[in-house]
Amino acid sequence: MIRFLLYPKRMPLVCARATVSNLPARYFEGRTSGEEVDIEESREKQRQDFDRDVEQIRSGLHAGWLLHIMRFYLAFYDEVDREATPRARVTAWFGEERTAAALEGLAASLSRDDLPTFTDVMATIAEQQHFDWWYVLAAGLDERMSAGQGLSGLSDDFLKGMLVFDVACPVYEPRDGVEHVMVHPWRTDLMERRPELVRDAYLEVARARLARGHQFADGLSELLTDAAFEPYRADIVLELLRDYPNASTFRLDEMLGAAVKLPVLHDRLLTLARTVMAGNALDERQRDLWLATAYMLAPAAFENDVRQRAVAHPAFIFDLRDKSGFARRGQPAQALPLPMIELMARLPE
Numbered sequence: 001m002i003r004f005l006l007y008p009k010r011m012p013l014v015c016a017r018a019t020v021s022n023l024p025a026r027y028f029e030g031r032t033s034g035e036e037v038d039i040e041e042s043r044e045k046q047r048q049d050f051d052r053d054v055e056q057i058r059s060g061l062h063a064g065w066l067l068h069i070m071r072f073y074l075a076f077y078d079e080v081d082r083e084a085t086p087r088a089r090v091t092a093w094f095g096e097e098r099t100a101a102a103l104e105g106l107a108a109s110l111s112r113d114d115l116p117t118f119t120d121v122m123a124t125i126a127e128q129q130h131f132d133w134w135y136v137l138a139a140g141l142d143e144r145m146s147a148g149q150g151l152s153g154l155s156d157d158f159l160k161g162m163l164v165f166d167v168a169c170p171v172y173e174p175r176d177g178v179e180h181v182m183v184h185p186w187r188t189d190l191m192e193r194r195p196e197l198v199r200d201a202y203l204e205v206a207r208a209r210l211a212r213g214h215q216f217a218d219g220l221s222e223l224l225t226d227a228a229f230e231p232y233r234a235d236i237v238l239e240l241l242r243d244y245p246n247a248s249t250f251r252l253d254e255m256l257g258a259a260v261k262l263p264v265l266h267d268r269l270l271t272l273a274r275t276v277m278a279g280n281a282l283d284e285r286q287r288d289l290w291l292a293t294a295y296m297l298a299p300a301a302f303e304n305d306v307r308q309r310a311v312a313h314p315a316f317i318f319d320l321r322d323k324s325g326f327a328r329r330g331q332p333a334q335a336l337p338l339p340m341i342e343l344m345a346r347l348p349e
Contacts, residue, residue: 039079043093050098058101060108060140063133069094069102070136074171074182082174086142107143109136110154118201121161125168125218126208134165141186151186156197159190163201168218195228203236210244210251217251224258234262238269245276246286253322256293260323266297292319 046068056062057069071077072093073086080089091099116124116134124130141162144150151159171182190198202219209217223229223236237259240247247255259269273294276282282290291309295302309316 046093047095047098050094050102054098054101057105058108060105060110060112062105063136066105066109066136067132069106070139073103073106073139074135075173076135086139087146103143103146106136106140107147107149109140110144115158116161116165118157118161118164118204121164122204122208125164125205126212130165130169134162134169135171137162138166138171138184138186142184145185145189151189160197160201160204163187163190163198164205164218167202167222168205191226191228195232199223199229199232199236206240207243210240210247213248215248215250217247220251220254224254233258234265237262238265238272241269242272245272245290246282249285249289252286253289256289260293260296270294270297270301288313288316288319292316292323295320296323 050057050065053062053065057065060066069090072080072089075082075086075089081092084092087099087103090102094102115137116131121134141151166184166187171184172179173182174180187198202223204219206217206219206223209220220240224233229236237255241252241255241259244252244255246252259265273290277287277290277294288309291302291305295306306316306320310320
């Protein structure tokens with residue numbers, strides 16, 4: 001006798017809203033963790049129930065069953081083999097003869113008339129919440145790709161919403177003994193074929209996080225590092241720095257670091273730095289990051305400001321070392337000008 005858990009332990013730790021569905025009488029009998037159950041007996045009972053409801057499952061109409069199937073598919077149940085493929089996990093529980101109907105049901109969920117809009121997803125994610133049902137839709141998108149159906153017929157509005165959901169509430173999978181974010185086939189397809197759509201979705205959610213001063217900004221790391229966004233990166237970084245110059249320190253540092261790596265931006269970045277530091281919009285810590293960045297790009301122009309700041313706040317030297325590369329690598333990526341090295345050596349600690 002072993003315990004079988006219905007509610008998944010591996011789902012992201014976000015306050016989830018429930019998906020309402022009409023389930024058969026005594027549906028949860030033998031499925032919950034509140035009692036010891038015989039797993040083979042539970043499996044056989046569920047297979048019988050599956051056969052009874054197969055047409056509703058196959059057509060994507062039975063929300064309760066599709067949520068259950070999804071939790072095997074994405075390995076949210078502790079008892080499943082996380083190293084196996086999604087199809088193999090579904091087959092292991094429901095049997096080969098039911099696998100096709102189960103997977104067809106996931107794909108058919110995308111034909112329902114209650115798909116979330118981009119606005120729905122953004123509003124829910126903004127409250128640090130999500131609907132578990134959206135994982136069913138994500139699995140359905142994977143199945144469409146697996147079946148060679150692609151994403152035709154699905155609105156851009158819906159796809160943008162799913163992109164935001166995926167980046168905000170990712171699924172994790174083990175690779176080489178380490179947990180990694182699952183890269184869904186449908187997201188890969190969109191990144192390759194329609195990077196502008198992905199860019200716009202990620203920008204929306206990143207902006208929403210930055211505007212609220214969140215320590216984490218979903219989508220930002222992808223925008224700053226993924227190769228698919230390289231053609232747009234300069235405009236993205238400058239736009240975000242202009243609109244959120246006083247972002248949380250970690251995110252501001254991340255954006256400034258990305259901007260410094262783009263020589264095409266240096267002149268515009270310096271102009272922006274002068275503008276924001278001349279105003280009153282920056283908190284003390286954020287101003288230090290802007291000043292350290294500006295000094296790395298134009299040391300002669302900002303030397304006096306750096307000296308004054310280091311005297312008033314000796315810990316500022318660590319920001320300079322971070323920006324120069326000493327703190328992370330023991331030496332800068334590129335040789336620093338001698339006057340800069342001499343100044344940093346003389347600054348108080």
